[in-house]
Amino acid sequence: MNHPPQVPDPIRVLIVDDEPPARERLGRMLAAMPEVSLAGEAGNGAEALDACARLQPDVVLLDIRMPGMDGIETARHLNALAEPPAVVFVTAHDEHALEAFEAQALGYLLKPVRQEKLARAIQRAARVAAPQLQRVAEQSRFGRRRQQIAARLGDQLRLIPVEDIYYFAAGQKYVTVRHRGGTDLIDESLRALAVEFAPDFVRIHRNSLVAARYVAAVERGAEGQYLVRMKDGDDALPVSRRHATEALRHLKGGH
DSSP states (O other): OOOOOOOOOOEEEEEEOSOHHHHHHHHHHHHTOTTEEEEEEESSHHHHHHHHHHHOOSEEEEESOOSSSOHHHHHHHHTTSSSOOEEEEEEOOOHHHHHHHHHTTOOEEESSOOHHHHHHHHHHOOOOOHHHHHHHHHHSTTOOOOSEEEEEETTEEEEEEGGGEEEEEEOSSOEEEEETTEEEEEOOOHHHHHHHHTTTEEEEETTEEEEGGGEEEEEEOTTSOEEEEETTSOOEEEOOHHHHHHHHHHHGGGO
16 A cells, blocks of 8 residues: 655744845745745744744744844844754845854845745754854854843743843853842853953852942951852852952952
8 A cells, every 4th residue: 555655844934024024025935935834923033032932933034133132142042942943044245244154154045035045045954053153143243242141931031131130150050140030040151151241240250250230349258258249139259269359350449
């Protein structure tokens, strides 16, 4: 008995662009591709994160130049999901950015997008690793430092404004983020966070990074060890000998 060949599930694509005409144009192109289905649309980075958590698309066509959270930051937050989608960046011509994408072998499409290039990009879309995105963020003028940190809560993402964060504290596996809304865990490197958010955040210990704006006082304990006391709470964090000179230079002047 011959069984009919199994038809593969269509590739589910989410379109993210702040301009409705651009979304409509991409939607029309996707409609002409039988192997693809349109999972949904989003008009900005925050909508994209919510849509990805709800709809779980296979591929995201992600515009870079968007107001607020740009495409690079959005893609970095997507990596916090348990099963992040593949990302294909869509960009107007920018030589510096394209060099950065090519160096990291990231998928990208130039506007105006051509049908045949769109089809190829979706078919070969590879999952974008966080270290690759970090390097692109550093090399491309699109890559500003993030305005939020993403913490995963089950299938959802919680975005924590960086301006609300008191400190980061590294544990054995995760980094604790202490912020105005409470405490969350993130799977990021304290070293990378220190580089990204300097000089607003200061390394006081190999395990902790504090927001200078929320430091209430730098005190010296009975045994000579310095402690950083934070505003809006009872937290007092030790300053290691290794980091004391640099940390005190950044923090003690204002206290």
